[in-house]
Amino acid sequence: MSLMRNLNRALTATTGLQVRRASPVASAAPGATAPKRAAKKPTAVYRCPAPEDLATDRLLRRPVFIMSPVRSGSTLLRMLLNAHPRLHSPHELHIRRLEVGYGSKLSQKAMSALDLERGDLEHLLWDRVMHRELVRSGKDFIVEKTPSNAFVYERIRDCWPDARFVFLLRHPVSIARSWYEGDPDKRTYDEAAADALRYMRAVERAREGTTGGYTVRYEDLTADAEKELRGLCAFLDIDFEPSMLDYGRQDDAQVVKGLGDWRDKIRTGRVQAGRALPTDDEIPDLLRPMCEAWGYSQ
Template sequence: MSQQTEAHDPVFVCGALRSGTTLLRLMIDAHPALSNPGEMDFLFEPPADGDGQVDMALYAHELTFNRVFKSCGLKMIDGLTHREQVREFAEQLNVPGRLLTINIHRHFDRVPAIFGGARFIHLLRDPRDVASSSIGMGWAGNVYHGVDHWIESEKSFDALAAKTPSERIFTLKNEDLIRSPETSLSRLCEFLGVAFDPAMLSYPAYTSYKSPNPKLVEQWRSNLSERDIALIEGKVGSLLADRGYAPSGLAPIAPNSAARFRLRQMNRFGRFKFSIKRNGVWLALASVLSRRLPFKTFRDRVRREITAREAEFLK
């Protein structure tokens, strides 16, 4: 069982999906005094039983479908509570002599109950770019729905910040990281208590990621239509300015019920079309059916096949 104390709790990189968390992970992990094994949202997403208690048997079962969990070699220990198990996972991930950092994309406010001494890196990216990027990943069929997870993540961070001392939080914009990587990383390293190391920018030599390119910042200005921009800004509302991003100047659009229905249908169609392209017709249809039919064995089989496809796609 983990002997880790709060003084040695991990640092969590908190950012919405498509906010640049993977790029920052590569930079952090290249530092000789830091480590980052990647994204681990499964730590804070345990299933609960009818009484609201964590069902550890079901948690262990669900983890067998998690691509990230399966790839990092973590081991479950019988008899532990969820809090104990997650702290045990952190102990297994710990590299002697290196400060452990972990990426998560949601449920940030759940961290302090397990890691009372944790610090947090709040990574931000313009929601208009996040929404556009989400379509390319197949997570949404339009930007109106593509920005939902950004909103969810930021509201979760607000809940975390409300109960966390400000000195434990470091905010970093993806745009600043791309435009001024060494300056941004030097500030981050100061927060982490280590000196900046040029190795943090060496990742292009051994990964598929390229060096930061300022031309890739604010692509929403050229990639999105005025209507799409207005839809995003209407949905994000005051969170846009709260996070330090200037509105476009367009009148925000708040779609009526009929327009929202069309956007929902477009979203479903877009996601299904992407699933067919990625998984093939049979597996795409099976995925839909497995969520609607009460056949656990069939559902588990489909989930395993999709997990395998995801792993193959991301190689």
């Protein structure tokens, strides 16, 4: 063992490499291919910035995050909010996928000396990217709506202690149907329902794990957009603007051109009612608990 340590010290000093004992390889049947497994990434370590550190650690102020499952109308809500002169809601930014790595041990030690771990550096990157986008828009607040953000709501909450959360809900069966119909060759309806349920559960965990959020239902939004937007604007502490209802005239409406059920909304520039709600006997057992939790079933 001491020989191995001495060898690794010499290798590290001269090449930066080390020798490791190979893991035993299980014998496989002739012609069989071993399944590939993605390496599990270590959890990013980070600290929550103290109130007195926000001025130096964060550029964004009071960002807004829409937490929603897939196929729940988040694109519609994004466009309505983006039509407000003070709100900038760009396309999905997927900031959680922006990661930071160390090029060397020295860089890691240097950042640690600054009290910056990998998670802290990622948070600085997320904040800078979103702040850049906000500044380019010339508006006051940014609204981010990537559905997968719900899976990392804790990090978003810890990254921006002054963040505001809007929870967009829709009937779980409608979500599952829309997710299936979006690509019926990719997954069966049961598979689509199970996959969409992951997002619904993540959103529900975020609702339970944050305080002071605001809940909007897709069905209410399409039935009376002005009423729902007035309530949402009051939550965001901004005035309601009638221009929000003319979202179809905004240039970014072209982003969703050709997305089926959105087409008429874009063409008319007005919100229209969605499909009829599923009946109780159309709710599969898999989705019934979520329907009950969200008040869509008794």
